[in-house]
Amino acid sequence: MIANAAAIRSNPPRIAEALPPAAVLGGLSLEELRRHVPVLQRKLAPGQYLYRAGQPFQALYLVHAGFLKTCLVAEDGREQVTGFRMRGDLLGVESIGMPVYGCDAVALDTCSVWELPYPPILACTHIPELQARLTEALAAEIRSDRSWMLALSTLSADQRVAAFLLDVAARHEALGFSARHFVLRMSRVDIGSFLALKHETVTRALTRLAAQGCIAVQWREIRILDLSALRDSARCEMRVH
Amino acid sequence: MIANAAAIRSNPPRIAEALPPAAVLGGLSLEELRRHVPVLQRKLAPGQYLYRAGQPFQALYLVHAGFLKTCLVAEDGREQVTGFRMRGDLLGVESIGMPVYGCDAVALDTCSVWELPYPPILACTHIPELQARLTEALAAEIRSDRSWMLALSTLSADQRVAAFLLDVAARHEALGFSARHFVLRMSRVDIGSFLALKHETVTRALTRLAAQGCIAVQWREIRILDLSALRDSARCEMRVH
DNA sequence: CGACAGTTTGAAAAAATTCAACGGAAGTGG
DNA sequence: CCACTTCCGTTGAATTTTTTCAAACTGTCG
Known part of the structure; x- marks a missing residue:
């Protein structure tokens, strides 16, 4: 926990506008x-x-x-x-x-x-393409929604939270922000609402992921320490047997 | 259970094409x-x-x-x-x-x-309206998906199943089929997958709703016996206190 | 400082899942 | 037509997961 806090402390994430033009x-x-x-x-x-x-x-x-x-x-x-x-x-x-x-x-x-x-x-x-582009944007929204629905249906609390962090990281990266170190802008209650979990469950999932060494958490500040481990946590946690 | 079976037996639901033109x-x-x-x-x-x-x-x-x-x-x-x-x-x-x-x-x-x-x-x-209509259809799809997402997030198993039956009933009615008596075309596994529940849980929910007198169930054949009670079951089952 | 919103943690309770078994219906092939 | 298989649905009991409830802690802001 102390190590995690130390990892967080350095190099605070940028908050400025993203680099690429919208x-x-x-x-x-x-x-x-x-x-x-x-x-x-x-x-x-x-x-x-x-x-x-x-x-x-x-x-x-x-x-x-x-x-x-x-x-x-x-x-x-x-x-x-x-x-x-x-x-x-x-x-x-x-x-x-x-x-x-x-x-x-x-x-x-x-x-x-x-x-x-x-x-x-x-x-x-x-x-003339605008309407078609709009339609495609809506379709992409449907796909995104369904993808989350699948996550809510098939993943455990820990997996959902891991998937959520990966999603945030990917979107940050796409905008030129750091994918490994960022500040969540939303509360645990908001995350829980989105993921169909209670805020205590979100907290516990973050704690467990941190205990595994995937991430470091300090309040809303998240540092991804082991991306592949986090990916493993998000997917079906199939144990070797 | 015997009474429910009797209720089901009469008047099998129509399977023909719906009345209104598509x-x-x-x-x-x-x-x-x-x-x-x-x-x-x-x-x-x-x-x-x-x-x-x-x-x-x-x-x-x-x-x-x-x-x-x-x-x-x-x-x-x-x-x-x-x-x-x-x-x-x-x-x-x-x-x-x-x-x-x-x-x-x-x-x-x-x-x-x-x-x-x-x-x-x-x-x-x-x-010229076709593209715009398509966009609206997509938007309606998003709203429908989100509405189900809300249901999955906030409703218990019994409530989800009740909401599902009400949805099926409403859609049947919109097409001119009977809203009170119909045959589910999908298995319990399919319903469970859609509602983020296991098939046993779907069965148990149907059994409980039947025990309450809302519906009669026999295999995939459903008869809605008390619509308002079913609506009550689907909404926040707030007990009087 | 003090109130407050947000976060964390623990322990008990509730809900749903898992595992296992059984039974009915439909379909297959002899 | 019957035996047999298979799929589907139902039910019970044990287990797991998540929620609920309660309490403590931590920054922030007025």
Whole structure:
């Protein structure tokens, strides 16, 4: 535990904007988009809602900087975090075809997002591919959701948490952040909600992974010490026999 | 149990095609579509695959009659039923943007489906709304998936099974079938896979719901005896205190 | 400082799974 | 037509996993 803490201490993770320019909707750049449609920038403080379930659906949002979570809330009050969104992610797509948003989007830290008016953005006939790209983005969202559903159905608590960390690491890496050392922007409760676990279970899983030496944990700061061991933990933990 | 069996015995559910014509992609009729694109009909025997993960993605399929399941399979062999599809449902949308299908689609009984070549179908400029309708269909799919994810995260085994039965009933009703009396086309294993439960747990949940008088079960034949009680079972079973 | 939100840990309880066995239904082949 | 196999569903008992409940601890922020 002390060793882990020491490993954490050095070299705090960068928080700045990612290096690569945001590729919107699978290749179309934001600049290209702005040439044809008015795109507003919105800043969000930590905890602030980008939109809430029930508000009129009038825009998609592209995350430019910062981290958000999206939460589905049922009428009876049951709720679940449906995802954590970062630079390059498109928010609001699940509400296409509805008069109002179907979920909440909350900033987890200071965020900058681009507002893409919808459906006006579709009238952007100068970019004939846009609609097709949007469709592909939705399909990718479905695949991602299903992949997590499979994880929730077939993996143990420890495996889910390991898979979650690997996902965060991969997405960080794709944006030019460190994949081995990062700060989780969300609480244990949020992670538990997303993974269908209680927050105590998330904590225990992190503790166990740290005890195995896969990772070092200190509050929300995570350091991946042994990537392949973490990968092993995420997959079917088949014991040799 | 004897009483339930008696209740089941009478009036076996209809298996024929549904009454209303299939409304494709939120309003566009199949006839309209066929005017512009070649649409092939395919028949499937029970157990036959419509497509398999890894095969080249070249078409979407619209279910005309019969029932299918779609299964996501991970590289390590873990698999999950991602949904049960019936008349009017569109299959293959999750693979849009990929070179190959990302899941299996298996007929649960004799099926008839319409093959919609993709992407050629998009070239159908005579129907400008088609692409937009497709996008909306994808968004609806996301909402449906998330809604089930919420159910898996927040509901007990009994509640999930009750919710599942209510979903089947509602979809049957939407197609003109009986919502109160139907035959499940899938095994307990399939239901369990979809609901993230083991097949024994599904059986036990059905037994408990039957014991409460909500439903009568005999093999795959289900009769809903007390709809509001079943609804109560599906929602947070809050006891009066 | 003091309140507070978030995290950690332990122990007991609840829920679901695993393992094992049995029984019915359908299908196969003689 | 019957014997036989196989698949599917059901049930019980033991076990495992996760949750629940309770308490303590740690940073942060006003």
